[in-house]
Amino acid sequence: MIRTVLTGATGRMGATLSRLVREAPDLELAGATARGKAEQLAALGVPAGDDLGRVLDAARAQVVIDFTSAEASVVHARQCAERGVALVIGSTGFTPEARAEVARSAASIPVVLAPNTSVGVNVVIRMAAELARVLGDGYDVEVLEAHHRMKKDAPSGTALKLAEVLASALGRGQEDLTFARHGQIGARPSKEIGVQTLRGGDVVGEHTVFFYGEGERIELTHRATSRDQFGLGALRAARWVTGRTPGLYDMADVLGFPRAT
Known part of the structure; x- marks a missing residue:
C-alpha cells in the first residue's frame, strides 16, 4: 500500500481524488490538507490540517498528490523535498520562476509536473x-x-x-x-x-x-466529461513516481513515451 497524502482534499478535484484513492486496492489515504471547520477535517478520517508539513510528519507519507495552485504547489514541493516525499503536481498557471522553484525541489525528490494528468x-x-x-x-x-x-x-x-x-x-x-x-x-x-x-x-x-x-x-x-480521468491519471503517476530517483518528470515519462530528441 502506497501511503498517499492529498492537498486541497475538500475541493472539487480533491474530493474526486479522495474517493479514487480510497477505492484503489494499492493506495492508502494517509493524510490530507484542507481548509475547513474541525468537524470537516475530522470527517476525512486521517491526519488533516492546513499545513502540509505537519500532515506529512504525522502521515509517514510516500507520495503527495497536489491539485491546488501554482503558488501553493511551489511551497508544497519545498515541504516534500525537506522530507523526502515524492510529489505529483496537477496544478496549472506556473510562471517560469515558479517552475524553476519546483525544479529545484526536484533535485532532492522525484516530481511529476503535469498540466493535465488525463x-x-x-x-x-x-x-x-x-x-x-x-x-x-x-x-x-x-x-x-x-x-x-x-x-x-x-x-x-x-x-x-x-x-x-x-x-x-x-x-x-x-x-x-x-x-x-x-x-x-x-x-x-x-x-x-x-x-x-x-x-x-x-x-x-x-x-x-x-x-x-x-x-x-x-x-x-x-x-x-468527468474529473475522474484526471484523478485516475494522477493515481497512475503516483504509483509510477514512488521510489523513483530525484528529478522533474511529466506524464510522457509516466506513460513511457520516448523523450523528444
Whole structure:
C-alpha cells in the first residue's frame, strides 16, 4: 500500500481524488490538507490540517498528490523535498520562476509536473506533435480550449503544452504563438500558432487542435466529461513516481513515451 497524502482534499478535484484513492486496492489515504471547520477535517478520517508539513510528519507519507495552485504547489514541493516525499503536481498557471522553484525541489525528490494528468489527453498531445511533423509548414495550426467559468488561468496549461509541443515539432518558438486577435490584424503569418480560450458553464475541459490546409481540415479533439480521468491519471503517476530517483518528470515519462530528441 502506497501511503498517499492529498492537498486541497475538500475541493472539487480533491474530493474526486479522495474517493479514487480510497477505492484503489494499492493506495492508502494517509493524510490530507484542507481548509475547513474541525468537524470537516475530522470527517476525512486521517491526519488533516492546513499545513502540509505537519500532515506529512504525522502521515509517514510516500507520495503527495497536489491539485491546488501554482503558488501553493511551489511551497508544497519545498515541504516534500525537506522530507523526502515524492510529489505529483496537477496544478496549472506556473510562471517560469515558479517552475524553476519546483525544479529545484526536484533535485532532492522525484516530481511529476503535469498540466493535465488525463491519460487520453496526453496521448492526444503526442499525436498532435506527430501530425505536425508529418504535415509540416503547409498547414495553419490553431489550438482551441474550453473550460468552466470558475477556471482562473487562461489559456489552460494543457493548451499551452499543446502549443509548446506543436511549436517544437514545427521548429518554431514562443514568438510564433498568438493568444488573442482583435481589430485590423492583417494577414495570418505563415508560422503563427493561435491559442484561443473559451470559458463558460460547467465544462470540465475540451481541447482541439486544428490543422487547416488547402481544401481540407484536420481536427484532433479531446473532451473530458468527468474529473475522474484526471484523478485516475494522477493515481497512475503516483504509483509510477514512488521510489523513483530525484528529478522533474511529466506524464510522457509516466506513460513511457520516448523523450523528444
